[in-house]
Amino acid sequence: MKQLLVLDDPRRAQAFVDYLNDIGLKCELTLDDDHNATLWLVNESRYQEALLEVKRFLAEPLHPRYQDAAWRQGDTHIHFSPDPSKPGLAGDLLRRTGPVNMLVLLACAAVYALSWLGLPLFGVLSFPADPSRLLGWEFWRAFTPALMHFSLLHLLFNLFWWWYLGGMIERRLGHGKLLSLLLLAAVLSNFMQFWASGPRFGGLSGVVYALVAYTWLSGRLTPARGIGLPDGMAVFMVVWLVLGFADLLGIPMANMAHLGGLLVGLLQAWLDRNKAVLS
Template sequence: MKLLLVLDDPRRAQSFVDYLADIGLKCELTLDDDNNVSIWLVNESRYQQAQQEVKRFIAEPLHPRYQDASWRQGDTHVHFAEDSRQPGWLSDVLSRTGPVNMLVLLACVAIYGLSWLGLPMFGLLAFPSSWESLLGSEFWRAFTPALLHFSLMHLVFNLFWWWYLGGMVERRLGHGKLLVLLLVAAVLPNLMQFWASGPRFGGLSGVVYALLAYVWLSGRLNPARGIGLPDGMAVFMVVWLVLGFAGVLGPVANLAHLGGGLIGLLQAWFDRGRRTR
């Protein structure tokens, strides 16, 4: 048998397996202690066909074809226990995150709250005003602008995508992978943005762009890793970049966005042959 895909939703995995069975691709499911489901293709000679179906599933996992297949298949050879309790929104949020993801999220909220109360957080955490300061005692300021946000909308938008995409990466690929993406996609785009426009910028946007690019391309190159996004999200990313460079969105850290996106694409390319942790 050959591994096709790993998902953290047993019921969605079962509906996908029912669909594969409906088109003649028999699969087996295994469930680990973290409730992650591995989908294994029985007939390895049809792996290329199955991979195309995996890519289609990642692009549109809620398509009715999968639920319809479950109805047609009826009872399958694998069953998952029903849980009569419906988890609340807080349980759902916590189940989709990890320690690195949550630590950064709480740090951003705390820093925004302290700024709102009048504390000089920008002066403490902003990019230094000169390269000399950065290369001296304030090297950590190459990262900390990523934790600054200048409006509630800016904060909520970035933290939603950080929670969703960062949580996906941390759950499937581990704390180390998310930490590397966070540090590289914060520091390098911040350096680019400072070179272009000076020190008055901030936010997780560069990291969010890196995660968008990384998750999308990883899903295209290696679906078995269990992460991916619809192609429409890649289109959104490019359109938003173009609008930013065109000046339609007002003052935006365009080079930080571009740098983050490129870092995500490059990291996904380097990781294309790796398995999940």
């Protein structure tokens, strides 16, 4: 058998397996201790055909064809009963994150809270007006603007996407992959935004764009790695980027940081396209 895909939604995975079996692509489903569902193709000679179906599923996972297939299978498919021993909402939120993901989330929240209380953190964390200072003991300021947010809405928007996409990447591809994406996207985005507008900027948006691009393109190129993003979400983020460059949103936007993150994510996904899937 050959691994096709890993999903963290067992019910949706089962519907997709039912669909594949319905069209003659015999598949089996296994669950690990974290309730991640792994799809296995029985007939490996039809792997390329199955990959096309995986890409179509990731692009439109809620399409009725998958639920229709589940209904046609009737009671032969697996049922997942509620487990009273499972953690509640907070436990489920924590299960979908990891140490790198959680550390950055808490750091952004702490910086925002301390700044709101009046601590003068901007001068410590912002990108220096003289970039040569980054060659000395203030090197961290090439990264730390990503931790600063100037409104609660800005913070919550970025942290939701960071938690959702960063958690997906960290669970499936490891701590090192998320950390490398974070550092590369933050530093490149900060340099590009400084070049465009000077040192008065901040936010995790450049990193978020890197994660969006990486997750979407990885799902297209190597769906067996278990990460992916529907086309609609990726299109929304690109439209948001274009509106920002066109200055149609009525708010100041770190457009070059967004563009830098997008390029980092796309390039890294392309470079990672032939890497082995973690077991």
